[in-house]
Amino acid sequence: ELKVEQNPLFLSMQEGKNYTIYCNYSTTSDRLYWYRQDPGKSLESLFVLLSNGAVKQEGRLMASLDTKARLSTLHITAAVHDLSATYFCAVTSRGSTLGRLYFGRGTQLTVWP
Amino acid sequence: SQTIHQWPATLVQPVGSPLSLECTVEGTSNPNLYWYRQAAGRGLQLLFYSVGIGQISSEVPQNLSASRPQDRQFILSSKKLLLSDSGFYLCAWSLWTVGIATNEKLFFGSGTQLSVL
Numbered sequence: 001e002l003k004v005e006q007n008p009l010f011l012s013m014q015e016g017k018n019y020t021i022y023c024n025y026s027t028t029s030d031r032l033y034w035y036r037q038d039p040g041k042s043l044e045s046l047f048v049l050l051s052n053g054a055v056k057q058e059g060r061l062m063a064s065l066d067t068k069a070r071l072s073t074l075h076i077t078a079a080v081h082d083l084s085a086t087y088f089c090a091v092t093s094r095g096s097t098l099g100r101l102y103f104g105r106g107t108q109l110t111v112w113p
Numbered sequence: 114s115q116t117i118h119q120w121p122a123t124l125v126q127p128v129g130s131p132l133s134l135e136c137t138v139e140g141t142s143n144p145n146l147y148w149y150r151q152a153a154g155r156g157l158q159l160l161f162y163s164v165g166i167g168q169i170s171s172e173v174p175q176n177l178s179a180s181r182p183q184d185r186q187f188i189l190s191s192k193k194l195l196l197s198d199s200g201f202y203l204c205a206w207s208l209w210t211v212g213i214a215t216n217e218k219l220f221f222g223s224g225t226q227l228s229v230l
Contacts, residue, residue, distance in 0.1 A: 004156070031217075033218070033219075040224075040226065041223070041224070042203060042221045042222060042223045042224050043157075043203070043221045045218045045219075045220070048217075048218060088156060088157070090157075100159055100162065100172075101157075101159070101219060103156035103157040103158075104156050105154070105155055105156045106155075106156055
């Protein structure tokens with residue numbers, strides 16, 4: 001079974017600082033997703049990464065994918081309080097025709113003044 | 114535009130009672146539908162998925178079941194709830210493209226927080 005590991009699981013950072021969340025997966029995948037979840041809420045799609053070297057940015061968040069290393073990173077630049085949430089990465093198994101996603105446990109991010 | 118509705122938002126049920134959670138999708142046809150469960154502090158686990166009316170696949174053996182009576186309706190049920198069924202249940206939909214890597218995504222409903230006491 002495809003396994004997805006995120007680290008750190010908990011991240012507390014000061015506003016204005018930079019940090020990176022890491023997502024490793026165990027077998028070949030052809031799609032990697034980053035989702036955001038606010039407490040008690042549903043999941044909001046942030047990025048879809050399809051190919052090696054893919055980089056996507058929105059606001060203070062930038063996601064990248066290294067398929068050879070089976071690694072994705074979510075980089076936070078100059079964090080602000082509004083970024084406080086839990087961030088999940090998820091991957092599909094290669095050739096999946098059903099949209100079955102394997103999720104990491106999530107990184108709970110708290111940004112403080 | 115497409116929307117997904119899931120209800121109820123919160124549910125507290127005694128052990129041994131039945132369960133019915135409902136999900137409907139609007140604005141699309143023949144979507145793939147999914148039920149995921151999120152236990153406290155954990156990632157999401159796929160429970161069931163469906164590629165069409167009456168077609169249900171189960172990922173995890175359990176005392177839950179799913180049904181798809183209509184194209185855009187997905188129901189999660191149980192005859193007798195267990196304490197371990199507590200969690201946050203999310204319905205999702207997608208229009209998956211067979212064999213082609215695209216920007217296709219899973220879109221999630223607002224979730225149901227189930228507490229079994």
